[in-house]
Amino acid sequence: MPESIPATLIIDTLKDTFREARTALAAEVSEPPKHSHLGWILSVPDTHQKTVLAALDKEEAIRTLTCATEDEATTIAAGLHIGGEPCVLMIQHAGLYASVNTLRGVGMDGQVPIFYMIGLLSREKDKDPSESRHSMVRYAEPLLDTFGVPHARLEGPNDVHLIPDYYRLSRARKGPAVVLVGLETI
Protein backbone atom coordinates (compact mmCIF):
# COMPACT_ATOMS: atom_id res chain seq x y z
CA MET A 1 0.00 0.00 0.00
CA PRO A 2 1.45 3.43 -0.92
CA GLU A 3 2.25 5.97 1.78
CA SER A 4 2.44 9.75 1.77
CA ILE A 5 5.92 11.27 1.91
CA PRO A 6 6.76 14.14 4.28
CA ALA A 7 7.69 17.40 2.57
CA THR A 8 10.81 17.74 4.71
CA LEU A 9 12.14 14.43 3.44
CA ILE A 10 11.60 15.47 -0.17
CA ILE A 11 13.24 18.83 0.36
CA ASP A 12 16.26 17.31 2.10
CA THR A 13 16.57 14.88 -0.80
CA LEU A 14 16.34 17.71 -3.32
CA LYS A 15 19.10 19.58 -1.49
CA ASP A 16 21.33 16.51 -1.61
CA THR A 17 20.50 16.07 -5.29
CA PHE A 18 21.44 19.66 -6.08
CA ARG A 19 24.66 19.45 -4.06
CA GLU A 20 25.67 16.34 -5.95
CA ALA A 21 24.83 18.01 -9.27
CA ARG A 22 26.97 21.04 -8.45
CA THR A 23 29.87 18.88 -7.36
CA ALA A 24 29.64 16.90 -10.59
CA LEU A 25 29.53 20.08 -12.68
CA ALA A 26 32.51 21.59 -10.84
CA ALA A 27 34.52 18.50 -11.75
CA GLU A 28 33.43 18.76 -15.36
CA VAL A 29 33.86 22.47 -16.16
CA SER A 30 36.20 25.26 -15.12
CA GLU A 31 33.62 28.04 -14.91
CA PRO A 32 30.51 26.73 -13.14
CA PRO A 33 28.03 29.41 -12.10
CA LYS A 34 28.53 30.76 -8.60
CA HIS A 35 25.27 31.24 -6.74
CA SER A 36 24.38 31.17 -3.06
CA HIS A 37 21.44 28.84 -3.66
CA LEU A 38 21.71 25.11 -4.39
CA GLY A 39 19.27 24.82 -7.25
CA TRP A 40 15.91 25.65 -8.76
CA ILE A 41 12.40 24.32 -8.52
CA LEU A 42 10.30 25.24 -11.55
CA SER A 43 6.72 24.82 -10.51
CA VAL A 44 3.30 25.00 -12.02
CA PRO A 45 1.54 24.42 -8.74
CA ASP A 46 0.47 20.85 -8.10
CA THR A 47 -2.18 20.06 -5.51
CA HIS A 48 -0.53 16.73 -4.84
CA GLN A 49 2.80 18.33 -3.84
CA LYS A 50 1.40 21.41 -2.12
CA THR A 51 3.02 20.69 1.24
CA VAL A 52 6.40 20.60 -0.51
CA LEU A 53 5.68 23.86 -2.30
CA ALA A 54 4.57 25.48 0.97
CA ALA A 55 7.76 24.36 2.69
CA LEU A 56 9.85 25.59 -0.24
CA ASP A 57 8.46 29.08 0.33
CA LYS A 58 10.55 29.18 3.51
CA GLU A 59 13.66 27.66 1.95
CA GLU A 60 16.50 30.00 1.12
CA ALA A 61 18.78 27.30 -0.25
CA ILE A 62 16.40 26.42 -3.05
CA ARG A 63 14.91 29.01 -5.38
CA THR A 64 11.38 28.38 -6.57
CA LEU A 65 10.03 29.94 -9.74
CA THR A 66 6.32 29.61 -10.41
CA CYS A 67 5.64 29.40 -14.14
CA ALA A 68 2.40 30.13 -15.98
CA THR A 69 2.55 26.89 -17.97
CA GLU A 70 4.46 23.62 -18.08
CA ASP A 71 5.71 24.57 -21.56
CA GLU A 72 7.48 27.51 -19.99
CA ALA A 73 8.84 25.44 -17.12
CA THR A 74 10.31 22.89 -19.52
CA THR A 75 11.94 25.56 -21.67
CA ILE A 76 13.24 27.57 -18.71
CA ALA A 77 14.83 24.31 -17.52
CA ALA A 78 16.70 24.15 -20.83
CA GLY A 79 18.07 27.66 -20.32
CA LEU A 80 19.13 26.84 -16.77
CA HIS A 81 20.83 23.68 -17.98
CA ILE A 82 22.78 25.52 -20.66
CA GLY A 83 23.86 28.04 -18.03
CA GLY A 84 24.94 25.32 -15.59
CA GLU A 85 22.14 25.48 -13.04
CA PRO A 86 20.50 22.36 -11.55
CA CYS A 87 16.72 22.32 -11.52
CA VAL A 88 13.71 20.12 -10.91
CA LEU A 89 10.24 20.57 -12.41
CA MET A 90 7.29 20.01 -10.07
CA ILE A 91 4.04 19.72 -12.01
CA GLN A 92 0.95 17.55 -12.12
CA HIS A 93 -0.18 15.00 -14.66
CA ALA A 94 -2.54 17.43 -16.40
CA GLY A 95 0.46 19.68 -17.02
CA LEU A 96 2.36 16.79 -18.54
CA TYR A 97 -0.48 16.28 -21.01
CA ALA A 98 -0.56 20.00 -21.76
CA SER A 99 3.13 20.24 -22.55
CA VAL A 100 4.01 17.10 -24.49
CA ASN A 101 5.15 19.01 -27.59
CA THR A 102 7.68 20.93 -25.53
CA LEU A 103 8.72 17.73 -23.76
CA ARG A 104 9.33 16.28 -27.22
CA GLY A 105 11.00 19.32 -28.77
CA VAL A 106 13.18 20.39 -25.86
CA GLY A 107 13.73 17.23 -23.86
CA MET A 108 13.77 14.51 -26.47
CA ASP A 109 14.71 15.98 -29.85
CA GLY A 110 16.67 18.74 -28.11
CA GLN A 111 18.50 16.22 -25.90
CA VAL A 112 18.21 18.46 -22.87
CA PRO A 113 18.24 16.65 -19.51
CA ILE A 114 15.06 17.52 -17.64
CA PHE A 115 13.94 15.92 -14.40
CA TYR A 116 10.25 16.03 -13.49
CA MET A 117 8.35 15.28 -10.31
CA ILE A 118 4.77 14.77 -11.43
CA GLY A 119 1.89 14.48 -8.99
CA LEU A 120 -0.78 11.88 -9.67
CA LEU A 121 -3.67 13.96 -8.39
CA SER A 122 -6.77 11.86 -7.58
CA ARG A 123 -4.85 8.59 -7.57
CA GLU A 124 -6.73 6.17 -5.32
CA LYS A 125 -4.66 4.81 -2.45
CA ASP A 126 -5.97 1.28 -2.88
CA LYS A 127 -5.52 1.07 -6.65
CA ASP A 128 -2.68 0.78 -9.06
CA PRO A 129 -2.66 3.92 -11.27
CA SER A 130 -3.44 1.74 -14.28
CA GLU A 131 -6.74 0.81 -12.63
CA SER A 132 -7.74 4.31 -11.56
CA ARG A 133 -11.20 5.51 -12.48
CA HIS A 134 -9.60 8.84 -13.44
CA SER A 135 -8.19 9.03 -16.95
CA MET A 136 -5.63 11.63 -15.91
CA VAL A 137 -4.18 9.09 -13.48
CA ARG A 138 -4.40 6.12 -15.86
CA TYR A 139 -2.79 7.78 -18.87
CA ALA A 140 0.33 9.26 -17.29
CA GLU A 141 2.51 6.16 -17.37
CA PRO A 142 1.30 4.96 -20.81
CA LEU A 143 2.02 8.43 -22.22
CA LEU A 144 5.55 8.40 -20.82
CA ASP A 145 6.03 4.88 -22.20
CA THR A 146 4.85 6.05 -25.63
CA PHE A 147 7.47 8.78 -25.60
CA GLY A 148 10.13 6.46 -24.19
CA VAL A 149 10.59 8.58 -21.10
CA PRO A 150 11.92 6.58 -18.13
CA HIS A 151 9.75 6.87 -15.05
CA ALA A 152 9.31 5.48 -11.56
CA ARG A 153 6.78 5.87 -8.76
CA LEU A 154 7.41 7.46 -5.40
CA GLU A 155 5.14 5.24 -3.35
CA GLY A 156 6.49 6.05 0.09
CA PRO A 157 9.40 7.47 2.10
CA ASN A 158 11.65 4.56 1.20
CA ASP A 159 11.46 5.57 -2.46
CA VAL A 160 12.98 9.05 -2.20
CA HIS A 161 16.31 7.69 -3.46
CA LEU A 162 14.56 7.64 -6.84
CA ILE A 163 14.82 11.45 -6.93
CA PRO A 164 18.63 11.55 -7.26
CA ASP A 165 18.58 8.30 -9.26
CA TYR A 166 16.27 9.72 -11.94
CA TYR A 167 17.92 13.14 -11.83
CA ARG A 168 21.19 11.40 -12.68
CA LEU A 169 19.42 9.32 -15.31
CA SER A 170 18.15 12.45 -17.06
CA ARG A 171 21.74 13.71 -17.27
CA ALA A 172 23.11 10.37 -18.39
CA ARG A 173 20.47 9.96 -21.11
CA LYS A 174 20.43 13.66 -22.09
CA GLY A 175 16.66 13.74 -21.99
CA PRO A 176 13.65 13.73 -19.72
CA ALA A 177 13.20 11.43 -16.72
CA VAL A 178 10.23 11.38 -14.38
CA VAL A 179 9.25 10.33 -10.89
CA LEU A 180 5.51 10.16 -10.27
CA VAL A 181 4.37 11.22 -6.82
CA GLY A 182 1.86 8.54 -5.92
CA LEU A 183 0.06 10.08 -2.99
CA GLU A 184 -0.36 13.61 -1.74
CA THR A 185 2.68 14.69 0.25
CA ILE A 186 2.31 15.59 3.92
Added chain:
Amino acid sequence: MADKKTHDVKPHDVKPMKPEEILNLIHANRGTAICVPTMTTGPHWRTIAPDDLSVGCVGFMGGASSLGLGLALAQPDRRVLVLDGDGSLLMQLGSLATVAGAAPRNLVHFLFKNGVYHTSGAQGIPGGLTVDFVAMAKGAGYRMVCAIHDIGDFKRRLPEILKSEGPIFVELHTGLADQTPMTARGGVPFPKQVSNLRAKLLKPRA
Protein backbone atom coordinates in the same frame (compact mmCIF):
# COMPACT_ATOMS: atom_id res chain seq x y z
CA MET B 1 9.70 54.24 -20.37
CA ALA B 2 6.31 53.38 -21.82
CA ASP B 3 6.44 55.42 -24.98
CA LYS B 4 2.85 56.52 -25.44
CA LYS B 5 3.58 58.84 -28.30
CA THR B 6 5.24 56.38 -30.66
CA HIS B 7 3.17 53.52 -29.34
CA ASP B 8 0.02 55.16 -30.60
CA VAL B 9 1.17 55.25 -34.21
CA LYS B 10 -1.30 53.18 -36.25
CA PRO B 11 -0.09 50.17 -38.25
CA HIS B 12 1.37 51.16 -41.59
CA ASP B 13 1.42 54.86 -40.61
CA VAL B 14 5.16 54.60 -41.11
CA LYS B 15 7.26 52.33 -43.29
CA PRO B 16 8.08 49.20 -41.28
CA MET B 17 11.67 48.47 -40.41
CA LYS B 18 13.61 45.72 -42.14
CA PRO B 19 14.27 42.88 -39.70
CA GLU B 20 17.73 42.36 -41.15
CA GLU B 21 18.72 45.96 -40.39
CA ILE B 22 17.54 45.57 -36.81
CA LEU B 23 19.44 42.33 -36.36
CA ASN B 24 22.60 43.88 -37.81
CA LEU B 25 22.40 46.69 -35.27
CA ILE B 26 21.77 44.31 -32.37
CA HIS B 27 24.70 42.17 -33.45
CA ALA B 28 26.99 45.18 -33.73
CA ASN B 29 26.08 46.38 -30.24
CA ARG B 30 25.53 43.16 -28.28
CA GLY B 31 29.02 42.71 -26.86
CA THR B 32 29.11 39.39 -25.01
CA ALA B 33 25.33 39.02 -24.72
CA ILE B 34 23.71 35.63 -25.25
CA CYS B 35 21.10 35.82 -28.03
CA VAL B 36 18.00 33.68 -28.50
CA PRO B 37 16.60 34.06 -32.03
CA THR B 38 13.46 32.29 -33.18
CA MET B 39 11.53 31.73 -36.41
CA THR B 40 12.23 34.45 -39.00
CA THR B 41 14.97 36.11 -36.97
CA GLY B 42 16.91 32.85 -37.19
CA PRO B 43 18.14 32.64 -40.79
CA HIS B 44 19.70 36.10 -40.93
CA TRP B 45 21.05 35.82 -37.41
CA ARG B 46 23.02 32.72 -38.23
CA THR B 47 24.60 34.43 -41.24
CA ILE B 48 25.82 37.39 -39.19
CA ALA B 49 26.51 35.58 -35.93
CA PRO B 50 27.55 32.01 -36.77
CA ASP B 51 28.83 29.78 -34.00
CA ASP B 52 28.65 32.44 -31.33
CA LEU B 53 26.87 32.88 -27.99
CA SER B 54 23.46 32.11 -29.43
CA VAL B 55 20.89 29.36 -29.16
CA GLY B 56 17.85 29.33 -31.42
CA CYS B 57 14.38 28.38 -30.31
CA VAL B 58 13.77 25.66 -32.88
CA GLY B 59 11.12 22.95 -32.65
CA PHE B 60 9.12 24.43 -29.78
CA MET B 61 7.55 27.60 -31.15
CA GLY B 62 6.81 30.18 -28.49
CA GLY B 63 9.63 29.17 -26.19
CA ALA B 64 12.18 31.90 -26.92
CA SER B 65 11.32 34.09 -23.93
CA SER B 66 11.38 31.13 -21.54
CA LEU B 67 14.66 29.84 -22.94
CA GLY B 68 16.08 33.32 -22.52
CA LEU B 69 14.73 33.54 -18.99
CA GLY B 70 16.44 30.33 -17.95
CA LEU B 71 19.72 31.58 -19.39
CA ALA B 72 19.34 34.97 -17.72
CA LEU B 73 18.72 33.39 -14.31
CA ALA B 74 21.66 31.02 -14.68
CA GLN B 75 24.08 33.69 -15.94
CA PRO B 76 23.09 36.91 -14.18
CA ASP B 77 26.34 38.68 -15.06
CA ARG B 78 25.71 38.36 -18.77
CA ARG B 79 23.04 40.07 -20.91
CA VAL B 80 20.48 37.85 -22.61
CA LEU B 81 18.70 39.18 -25.70
CA VAL B 82 15.55 37.39 -26.86
CA LEU B 83 14.70 37.94 -30.54
CA ASP B 84 11.04 36.93 -30.48
CA GLY B 85 8.16 37.09 -32.95
CA ASP B 86 4.57 38.20 -32.41
CA GLY B 87 3.01 34.91 -33.51
CA SER B 88 5.50 33.04 -31.37
CA LEU B 89 4.86 35.11 -28.27
CA LEU B 90 1.12 34.58 -28.61
CA MET B 91 1.71 30.85 -28.25
CA GLN B 92 3.12 31.35 -24.75
CA LEU B 93 1.76 34.73 -23.78
CA GLY B 94 1.83 33.82 -20.10
CA SER B 95 5.61 33.94 -20.33
CA LEU B 96 5.33 37.73 -20.08
CA ALA B 97 4.10 37.33 -16.51
CA THR B 98 6.65 34.63 -15.73
CA VAL B 99 9.52 36.79 -17.00
CA ALA B 100 8.24 39.83 -15.14
CA GLY B 101 7.75 37.79 -11.97
CA ALA B 102 11.29 36.47 -12.10
CA ALA B 103 12.49 40.03 -12.88
CA PRO B 104 15.87 39.23 -14.45
CA ARG B 105 17.83 42.48 -14.58
CA ASN B 106 19.88 41.18 -17.51
CA LEU B 107 17.12 40.26 -19.96
CA VAL B 108 15.99 42.26 -22.99
CA HIS B 109 12.99 40.91 -24.89
CA PHE B 110 12.86 42.21 -28.47
CA LEU B 111 9.58 41.49 -30.24
CA PHE B 112 9.63 41.58 -34.05
CA LYS B 113 6.05 42.53 -34.82
CA ASN B 114 4.89 41.92 -38.40
CA GLY B 115 1.32 40.77 -37.79
CA VAL B 116 1.64 37.42 -39.54
CA TYR B 117 2.89 33.88 -39.19
CA HIS B 118 5.50 34.48 -41.86
CA THR B 119 7.08 31.03 -41.74
CA SER B 120 3.87 29.11 -42.37
CA GLY B 121 2.73 31.31 -45.27
CA ALA B 122 2.07 34.76 -43.80
CA GLN B 123 -1.37 34.03 -42.38
CA GLY B 124 -2.48 36.83 -40.08
CA ILE B 125 -1.97 36.36 -36.35
CA PRO B 126 -5.08 36.72 -34.17
CA GLY B 127 -5.71 40.44 -33.93
CA GLY B 128 -3.10 41.24 -36.56
CA LEU B 129 -1.10 44.41 -36.05
CA THR B 130 -3.59 45.83 -33.58
CA VAL B 131 -2.42 43.56 -30.76
CA ASP B 132 -0.77 45.79 -28.16
CA PHE B 133 2.16 43.79 -26.81
CA VAL B 134 3.65 46.86 -25.14
CA ALA B 135 0.57 47.23 -22.98
CA MET B 136 0.67 43.53 -22.17
CA ALA B 137 4.33 43.60 -21.17
CA LYS B 138 3.80 46.73 -19.12
CA GLY B 139 0.78 45.18 -17.44
CA ALA B 140 2.72 42.00 -16.74
CA GLY B 141 5.35 44.02 -14.92
CA TYR B 142 8.36 44.47 -17.21
CA ARG B 143 10.59 47.16 -15.78
CA MET B 144 10.81 49.08 -19.05
CA VAL B 145 8.72 48.85 -22.23
CA CYS B 146 8.65 50.72 -25.52
CA ALA B 147 7.62 50.46 -29.16
CA ILE B 148 9.96 51.54 -31.96
CA HIS B 149 8.87 52.16 -35.54
CA ASP B 150 11.89 53.77 -37.16
CA ILE B 151 15.34 52.34 -37.73
CA GLY B 152 17.03 55.63 -36.94
CA ASP B 153 15.19 55.81 -33.65
CA PHE B 154 16.13 52.21 -32.91
CA LYS B 155 19.80 52.89 -33.64
CA ARG B 156 19.71 55.91 -31.34
CA ARG B 157 18.01 54.13 -28.44
CA LEU B 158 19.68 50.71 -28.66
CA PRO B 159 22.74 51.52 -26.50
CA GLU B 160 20.51 52.65 -23.64
CA ILE B 161 18.26 49.61 -24.05
CA LEU B 162 21.25 47.29 -23.87
CA LYS B 163 22.58 48.77 -20.64
CA SER B 164 19.38 49.53 -18.73
CA GLU B 165 18.06 47.35 -15.96
CA GLY B 166 15.66 44.65 -17.12
CA PRO B 167 13.45 42.99 -17.82
CA ILE B 168 13.00 45.23 -20.85
CA PHE B 169 10.45 44.75 -23.61
CA VAL B 170 10.90 46.38 -27.02
CA GLU B 171 8.21 46.04 -29.68
CA LEU B 172 9.75 46.52 -33.11
CA HIS B 173 7.41 47.30 -36.01
CA THR B 174 8.86 45.39 -38.91
CA GLY B 175 8.13 44.19 -42.40
CA LEU B 176 8.79 40.62 -43.45
CA ALA B 177 12.25 39.08 -43.31
CA ASP B 178 13.92 38.05 -46.55
CA GLN B 179 14.10 34.44 -45.38
CA THR B 180 12.15 32.14 -43.12
CA PRO B 181 13.17 28.82 -41.55
CA MET B 182 11.28 27.19 -44.45
CA THR B 183 13.10 29.02 -47.25
CA ALA B 184 16.50 28.93 -45.56
CA ARG B 185 16.70 25.54 -43.95
CA GLY B 186 19.73 24.24 -42.20
CA GLY B 187 21.85 25.70 -39.51
CA VAL B 188 23.27 23.93 -36.51
CA PRO B 189 20.80 21.41 -35.00
CA PHE B 190 19.34 22.50 -31.66
CA PRO B 191 21.08 19.81 -29.53
CA LYS B 192 24.43 20.90 -30.96
CA GLN B 193 23.59 24.55 -30.31
CA VAL B 194 22.82 23.62 -26.70
CA SER B 195 26.10 21.78 -26.18
CA ASN B 196 28.09 24.48 -27.99
CA LEU B 197 26.69 27.32 -25.92
CA ARG B 198 27.00 25.39 -22.67
CA ALA B 199 30.64 24.71 -23.47
CA LYS B 200 31.30 28.37 -24.25
CA LEU B 201 29.70 29.49 -20.99
CA LEU B 202 31.03 26.84 -18.63
CA LYS B 203 34.35 25.88 -20.24
CA PRO B 204 34.70 22.10 -19.95
CA ARG B 205 37.99 20.94 -18.48
CA ALA B 206 40.33 19.42 -21.02
